[in-house]
Amino acid sequence: MIDEPRIRLGSLADLNSIFNIENTAFLTDSWSIKMMKLEFFKKSLNKSYVLELNGKIVGYAFITIIKFEIHLNRIAIDPNYQQKGFGLQLLNKILEQNSKNKSVFLELKYSNISALKLYRKVGFKKYNIRKNYYSNNNDALLMCLERKQ
Numbered sequence: 001m002i003d004e005p006r007i008r009l010g011s012l013a014d015l016n017s018i019f020n021i022e023n024t025a026f027l028t029d030s031w032s033i034k035m036m037k038l039e040f041f042k043k044s045l046n047k048s049y050v051l052e053l054n055g056k057i058v059g060y061a062f063i064t065i066i067k068f069e070i071h072l073n074r075i076a077i078d079p080n081y082q083q084k085g086f087g088l089q090l091l092n093k094i095l096e097q098n099s100k101n102k103s104v105f106l107e108l109k110y111s112n113i114s115a116l117k118l119y120r121k122v123g124f125k126k127y128n129i130r131k132n133y134y135s136n137n138n139d140a141l142l143m144c145l146e147r148k149q
Helices: 012-025 033-039 086-097 113-122
Strands: 006-009 046-053 056-066 069-077 103-109 125-130 140-146
Touching: 006 086, 012 033, 012 046, 012 056, 012 069, 046 086, 056 086, 069 086, 086 113, 103 113, 113 140
Parallel strands: 069 103
Antiparallel strands: 006 046, 046 056, 056 069, 103 140, 125 140
16 A cells, blocks of 8 residues: 655755665766755755655655745656656645745756656746757756746
């Protein structure tokens, strides 16, 4: 039996689980463990979230908060748990817990169709493209969600 997912703030103790998901979810352009570790030391600006299922971390997100903006720096679900709505649950929790922030920004690889569908479902809109931003000359799609206050 699968329990309901539990979403909580992440901690440095979660780093190895997060890093394992990073390396399976992002086969190219993955973050190093050092880059991820730094996310936990910018406490005044950054927050991390983890999604647990039956006590196992199966998803995570890193955000930066700057005044009234949120920058979604990274979000991933373990590939074994993708396409089950966990990404949407994690994203919705982040938006709910940071509701005073009016704008949410992110970038994604233009070819990441499943992520693009998720962000459009929530209301994100494209506002720019960065040509050849990722490895193999992949473009980055810049998106924003403007929320009413």
